[in-house]
Amino acid sequence: MSRKAVITGLGATTPTGGDVPTFWQNSLQGVSGARPMEYDWVEKYELPVTFAATAAVPAAEVLKKVETKRMDPSTQFGVIAAREAVADSGLDLDDIDKDRFAVAMATGIGGVWTLLDAWDTLRERGPRRVLPMTVPMLMPNGPAAAVSLDLGARAGSFTPVSACASGTEALGNALELIRSGKADIVVCGGAEAAIHPLPIGAFAAMQALSKRNDDPEHASRPYDIDRDGFVIGEGAGALIIESEEHAKARGARIYAELAGTAVTSDAHHITAPDPDGLGATRALKGALEDAGVAPTDVVHVNAHATSTPVGDIPEYTAMRAAFGDHVENIKVSATKSQTGHLLGASGAIEAVLTVKALYERTAPLTINLENQDPQIPLDVVTSRTDFGTGDLVAVSNSFGFGGHNAVGVFRSY
Known part of the structure; x- marks a missing residue:
């Protein structure tokens, strides 16, 4: 079933x-x-x-x-x-x-x-x-x-x-x-x-x-x-x-579809992420496959993006590997800039924001980005964004100490 x-x-x-x-x-x-x-x-x-x-x-x-x-x-x-x-x-x-x-x-x-x-x-x-x-x-x-x-x-x-x-x-x-x-x-x-x-x-x-x-x-x-x-x-x-x-x-209002998820592990270090983002890459690719969507279908990512010097770059590396050149077309929100890092609850509140982004067809802002790291050339959402009409796919990333990687994929309904 x-x-x-x-x-x-x-x-x-x-x-x-x-x-x-x-x-x-x-x-x-x-x-x-x-x-x-x-x-x-x-x-x-x-x-x-x-x-x-x-x-x-x-x-x-x-x-x-x-x-x-x-x-x-x-x-x-x-x-x-x-x-x-x-x-x-x-x-x-x-x-x-x-x-x-x-x-x-x-x-x-x-x-x-x-x-x-x-x-x-x-x-x-x-x-x-x-x-x-x-x-x-x-x-x-x-x-x-x-x-x-x-x-x-x-x-x-x-x-x-x-x-x-x-x-x-x-x-x-x-x-x-x-x-x-x-x-x-x-x-x-x-x-x-x-x-x-x-x-x-x-x-x-x-x-x-x-x-x-x-x-x-x-x-x-x-x-x-x-x-x-x-x-x-x-x-x-x-x-x-x-x-x-x-x-x-029961005639419920439906915000979005939870289309796919994936979990992987780095087996690299107890706190530091794999610098090449290999585990995160496999999680991203696995979640997209589980959802039955192509990388080019994704319009928005709510990134893990903790604001640590060593953490943000491997996530970009993984996104580049999973999405290819299409990563340049994806609107990325780093909402921990607003909320801080809620540790085990971060993926949950970011999933809420990702679902709302699809339902409202706009994305949360990233704040405090004054001088973007040239090693992370993402299209970061810093002003109002309109996703327009049509079917939308969004992704939420979460990565944790111990090399835990988890990704959720959501589709507009």
Whole structure:
């Protein structure tokens, strides 16, 4: 059995918007989500990086207090995004077969806040004061499990954990569940909440973060010759993936088709990408083949583009290898320039933007590109773009530590 998978609902909570309409409008206006961190622990630990792309709307302003107490921040974001996606899809949860409703909610790091808070409690106050819910709150499957419980999804709850490729891998899980006939509906995406002193200190120690403390809004600058690292972000994205027949039978609005995905691995280095982009090239080619589209069909790419000196060039190399000379005709958006890098949630929020780009026939902006690196001669979207009429194909790239590569291909509907 092989069925077409379509996207009927979108949800997101990000550094540039607490819901999809705000997130999308700000992506067209070039709004930066990077800002100084107003936490006492920034000074306490003398962190070398004092800014991040924090969530535009704190989860505590959306969820009930009893919910926030029982969920790690990453899970809180995942539940918020999933609920919005369901509402946007028009699904009546009382009128669907929950045994054919699945979840694929990814993360890169998981419940780091819960884990480290519990460790502090253990050391300072003893084991009797450690919360009984600590283990289920810190597990990486927390967002997927919470979304499954919240929505009553019983066809499986999956948790890809593949660093910064995790959110896009979740799309592959969803596509396989729909194509195989194992589910009719899948809520998929990714969630992350790692703006914590330990991850920030560790990323800074490995020279991965930008240190533009005096100018946070301009710190994330993919493809710019002066890029000096990424800006860590937090939040979640979610998409409702349905079989085409299920969506049509209930009269759903269809944003786009999830046409293909692919996952590969570099087997090169624990943090650095393959400098020749070989694994990323295979992922791009594999996703296009899976979607049944030619490289020349692609009009838009939402690139991984983290703003790291070593990361941006291999991605261009891979795109040149996969698309050939047609890469010069592709409109490329590097949206981490706005949102920062949401790690395991990045592929999810970028998939939301890619789907919106097809549906609205325009692309999100890349900001802070002042002096484009001559080694990356892409057609980067820095001003309003109109895709016009006709069928459109777009691609979203995600690459992560450990050599994880994941690519999603979307087709206008």
